[in-house]
Amino acid sequence: MHVRGTVAGEVETKTVSTSYGESDLAEVPLRIAAVGDEAARTGATTRDAGSITDGGTSSDAEGGTIADADGSDGGTSAGAHLADGHEPTTVTLWNKWTESADYLEPGMELLVTDAAEDEYQGETRYKTTGDSYVVVEPSFLVNVTSIRNWVECPRLYYLNKLSGVPLNYPVVKGTLVHEVFGDLLRGRDLAESIDARVDERGLELGLLGETADAVAEDVRENATAIEGWLEQGRLTEEDSWRSEQLLISETFGIRGRADAVRRGAPVELKTGKNLKKEPRFKDKVQAACYALLLEEHGGDVDTGTLLYTKNSTLKRNEETGDLTPAKEFSMGEGLLKFVVRQRNELAAMEVAGDIPTGYEGSAKCEYCFEQDTCMVVSGRLDQESKAGQIGQALPDEELEYFERFYRAIEEERREVHREYAKLWEQSAQERADDDRALIDLEFLEKRELEGGRWELRARRTSGANSKIREGDFVLASDGHPVRGNSELAIIERLDDEIVLTADEPVEVTRLDVYPSELTTDRLLVAMHDFLLKGDERRKDVLFGRADPEFETVEETFIDNNDAQNEAVRMAVGAEDFALIHGPPGTGKTYTIARAIRAMVERGERVLLSAFTNRAVDNALEALLDQIGDVIEEDGVASPTQRNGDGEAVDVVRVGSESGVRDDMEPYRLERSGNPEDRVAKLQNAQVVAATTATCGSRVMKEQAFDVALVDEAAQLTEPGTHAAANLAERFVLVGDHEQLPPVVRAENDLTESLFERLVDLYPEAGVMLDRQYRMNQRIQVFASNEFYDGQLRPAEPEVAARTLDDLEGVSRDTLPPELRDPVSFVDVEGDGGRYTDGEEAARIADLIETYEAAGLERSDIGVIAPFRAQVSEISKHVPDDVAVDTVDRFQGSSQEVIIVSFTATGTLEGPIFEDYRRINVALTRPKRALVLVGDSRALASDPVYKRMLEWARA
């Protein structure tokens, strides 16, 4: 039977004499969550456990045997122990599993498979058996490559995570050969595959200075060896192959993608050489990880195959050694258990937030090719390290900064891991309710595509929403993302009918969001680069050791708005950085565009970035409008724009097809194509626009800029801002810290943006744009007084006086008197719902009808609510062409009329109302009319909302 629970106290380790001699044991006090054949193993709820039908994994079979031998039945004892699970139960871990016990701390999760029940002084206990695996924090999914790196050296694993892997040819070639291998397994023609795969990586190859022909030849050499070996196998035996399978083990807490699975056993491809008889140890470890994954998915694996393709390209006379590419080895239980113990050590360290020293492993530093890097990082970060330290440690404030942000980023990572665990810990319905899955789909068809991939189609049977979008990676399954038949797929189209592509066919009935650590990884690397690779002068300024400097610029860039003009001057003249504070409607996007144009005219190369694709595209559009004036004069309609002097300005948007807005597609840099051509396109671009996440990509990290301009900077974490700023000599941040802060999963230091910190630290390095072009004077008053010290004013009399009367066919006189003022309040007591309010929704529907009757277009009206639930409630009451959304999603846009639903009865409770920046955003979206709908008693209970009420009713 399997035992699962939470460590409830200190672990006691001792050595005892047994009939086999001396043995180690560790006694773990465990608060038991589940005991049984299935529920405990998977950590699933009892209800979920019942739905599992295939009890076919080998460990289950063994588990059953042990339970029978003991004469006890896991299923029945489960209920008994769950009921009195408050008192910790002692679980004894024997022999080598005591190693894993060493990492246990109270509060950690522990799983013991195939445990035996024990009576000791009238108390029920559990102990490991010969078949047991002990898994520490099983819900923390560790990557196979992470385990592989960790086994090589824990410090190497850490360095990889911290500094990332830069673009280099061996890695790109290795990836290409793997892709071709996958294609061959799916039956694609070799020559065709090579051409297609090399073409797809045109941009990267170009950056590496490679030509398509040379790379294709190199890949062909390796791939031909594989092809030959595959042919041999086909001739001699009935092979069943599966390529590139993503596997998740909820028992062992491992995830990974096997290159190939042949007759149920893993095959790993390596592009390097190995002249020894045996595979390298770390390669065996990798294969063993896949074996564990495959066992959980119903296999029984006792061999692994390593394929060293370079072996077959070597000449006999070059070296004496074993030149056969394929090396098979048998996988014993000892290796599998070793791998699990290593995984435990890694998981425990990650969960505790510790940093490895290298002493955990046995690798010899003098043989390590990362020795120098390791010593430098250890030295500069003042970390204990087996390799030793070189260089001077960073100043204390920088070390403190590193630790603070490392901790914060790792907390974010653990949140991502919790998302993985929900794949099996939550039921399908819970996942769907959480918008993380689309369930109950009707499978329509599968179709093999050219190149061996598959197109899958399914239809929705309900109108349920989810956060899944086109271009996303999802787990497509025939029922369960982890236990069922499941493939990593890409959403190609998402209407009532859903179109996906995947490597292998699945009869899709369910789609789950596949969480990604990518953003977290990039934040960590960005912080590392800032502290360890960055410019000393920048650090002096950002750590308050030197003041930011500005070159005086006399030129007038914008002649009817002093603050905007000053902002452009500061942006252009900044030696270090400049800050542009742009409250709602103050033309910050225009100001950015003007500043970029000025920089480009000075011959500078500019990076334009923001957190979201939408913000990047908005800013890019404004820039194109500026330089676009000249195109129209010249009649040049191409992505190459011309500047004021008639010189070509090359603008490139870097991003994925699904991320970039359709009208910016002509500017998007396609990654595939001829390497020389691709790289020229990027290197010649004077303006490159990309999200901050993309700025952390290998391709973007090869680029250098004079200036980085970051829009919506108040919504970026500090490391996120570095991702863009690291690529440039100086930077300009544009944003408004009185609007919404960065979105982070955990409560931590990431919630304050670099923008806000610098505004506080160096107010003189910034300008606030104080003229707004959006709101009627009456609408603007509250936000101006409450959030901008009364500094925000209408840019022109026309703006101050704008009303609905200005719109064609609209007359305020036909509105009821209470709606004629630009700001009105509609008191609705509400239905007392927590996250919805049907009465408010109904009232809002009436209001929309009233506005329509007065001649307003429905598309001119927007409705804002604090909760997603209320957004869908309102959507049920109002026509489709009225935009209804959360505050968060309305940021950055505006409407003629905005109706705000407060969704609170009696009191204002909950964190959503505590952040006043959210009301600032909601109240500053309208141009001509704002209607607040809510319960006046609730609103009056908070001083800020009370002032808002007084203003609205005045």
Next chain:
DNA sequence: TCTCTGCCCAGAGGA
């Protein structure tokens, strides 16, 4: 259960 965007996934290799 408060809000929620990014990112071709994970792994690719050197000695």
